[in-house]
Amino acid sequence: MHDHPTTAAATDARDTVPGLEVRALHAGYPGRPVVQDVDLTLPAGQVAAIVGPNGCGKSTLLRAIARLHRPESGTVHADGADIWSLGRRQAAHRVALLPQSPRAPEAVTVAGLVRYGRHPHQGLLRQWSREDEQAVRDALEATGTADLAAERLDRLSGGQRQRCWLAMVLAQHTPVVLLDEPTSALDLGHAVDVLELVREVAATGRTVVMVQHDLAAAARYADTVIAMKNGRVIAQGVPRDTVDEALVKELYALDADILQAPGDASPVVVPRARRKDGQPASEPPSPSPADSAPPSLTAAPSAATE
Incomplete structure (x- = not known):
């Protein structure tokens, strides 16, 4: 793995207007709230990764930020401009979205x-x-x-x-780039290539927000991890302070150990097997006498022996 690239442009941008600012955002569908009371402030020149279980509102949040799904309330500012006060073409000068499964002509x-x-x-x-x-x-x-x-x-x-x-x-050529699972369906080598490219994009001064199912990849390549559950942000911050055993348990009902990667000490999530003392958590039923008999005595006769 390579160290995260940085540039003077990215560093200078972090000291000015936030690249992306979301305040009290609520979004959903008739009778079904999906995103609830989300607040985000993300600097220019950095990568933020949104993680969480399926159906927690990650993609709906991206679409609301990209002016593709109108929120019920709240505001979205990209590079200082209120996205929902702009026309669609003007908003597309501020925010670009790459959906999970784009279709080309x-x-x-x-x-x-x-x-x-x-x-x-x-x-x-x-x-x-x-x-x-x-x-x-x-x-x-x-x-x-x-x-x-x-x-x-x-x-x-x-x-x-x-x-x-x-x-x-x-x-x-937008200051904010949104990526919905940019590494889905890619093998490890191609996924790493894409994530390294995402880092390079942020290093030019853009704010990059990506939905990422791989928590370890999010912790390795993002400056900020945003954890969502049931439409709400339950944790956000730098990966080494945010990704811990309690968060993994809360998001995925999974016990895990958190190790440190060599070099940058980014969190590495190692799920624990759902076993006790090396044995399955629930013992299988005891075999019946027929199950324990030699196969030759329990198998049905073949046509050759009838």
Whole structure:
């Protein structure tokens, strides 16, 4: 693993307006509250990971921040602007969201996909420009996908495709980037590549918020861990002060040991087997005489012996 990259831009940004500020946010569906009373203040230039069990409101929170799901109450400010007071196109200049299972047009090339990231910057009075083309080139270079620009997206591996989707988000050029499970369905090697890239994105001064099911990965790559349960934030802070045995038990009803990773001492979650003294927690029933008899005496006769 590599140390987290930092840049002067990221450091300077942390001393100014918060990259993302959420206050008293409530969101849900008719008769079903999902997100309840969420408060967040996240600096620019850092990665925050939202963790928690399935159905706890993680994705709904991201959609409310991205101006895709209107909250019942509360406010969302991205780079100082109230997202829900802006039009959709203006909001897309502030916040970009990569959903968990994005769909691309059939046969689209990598370069074509990344160009979609510039759509919010187009309009009647502003057509495709050198600035847009440069943003696409920069995004391809930043994600290591420039050599794939002419390839069809549907012919790439899962890890390559995810880097291309991230390039599209970077081309949108927003101060806040939201990623819903960016490493889902990736093997360990590709997952690490994507998480390292997420760190590099934050190092440019952006605020990155990702939903992450892997608690160990969240603790390793995020500056802030946000733990949700039943629609509420029950804990948030730096990983080494937040991820502990009690949190794992509260979130997942699971006993675990928390170790320290070599190098940066980030928390490593080691679940305990649900056994006692090396034996299953509940003993199986005693075998019947038939179960304990030699197979040749209990098996039904074969056709050859009838």
